[in-house]
Amino acid sequence: MVEGRGIGRRGRVALMGLALVAVIAGCAGSSSTEDPSGVLDPGDDPVVLAPEPLEGRAWTLISYVHDGQDEDVPEGIEITALFEADEGKVGVGSLSGSGGCNQYGGSYVADDGAISLGHLAWTEMACAPEIMVQEMAFLGVISSVTKYATTTTHLTLTDATGSESATFQR
Structure with missing residues (x-):
């Protein structure tokens, strides 16, 4: 090879081959797609998804079941839940939120889809009677x-019978 003339024909062919391999590798991604609802469509590929974390997110109640009846959250009322893991632990920590009028809190232990809430405590502010009834039902x-x-x-969240008890959204 003569100095100052570049890499030559063989070098150019090798570089073009490497570029082609890189393009093909970039196009060979998974056939999985995520639709706007957040549900993964794995296509033909088997995909195992880890559950979304429970902790570190503010969840807002959208519905719950009380005495066998589906109940919607009254307009203008926000009922929330926040699970926060103890430092250095996953699945063990504190639960806090608003019941619609009062603040509540307690402990929880969660593992592989199972959850246990410790004793819940709440403030005792007076609110409209219908809000208080709804708050006590939710708690x-x-x-x-x-x-x-x-x-x-x-x-x-589901109860021991497997019946859906409460649904929250982010």
Whole structure:
């Protein structure tokens, strides 16, 4: 090779081959896609998804079941739940939120879809009677949950019978 003339024909062919391999590798991604609802469509590829984390997210209640009846959250009322793991631990920590009028809190232990809430305590501010009734119903419902499931947008709590008890969204 003559100095100052570049890499020569063989070098150019090798570089073009490497570039082609890089382009092909970049196009060979997974056939999985995520639709706007946040649900993964794995196509033909088997995909195992880890559950979305329970902790570190503010969840807002959208519905719950009380005495066998589906209940929607009254307009203008925000009922929330925030699970925060103890330092250095996953699945063990504190639960806090708003019941619609009062603040509540307690402890929780969660592992592989199972959840147990410790004793819940709450403030005792006076609110409109219908809000107080709804708040006590909600606190009773979440006190008895035994399972949870999360997606990118929703948290569902279920009771010991497997019945859906409460649904939250992010």
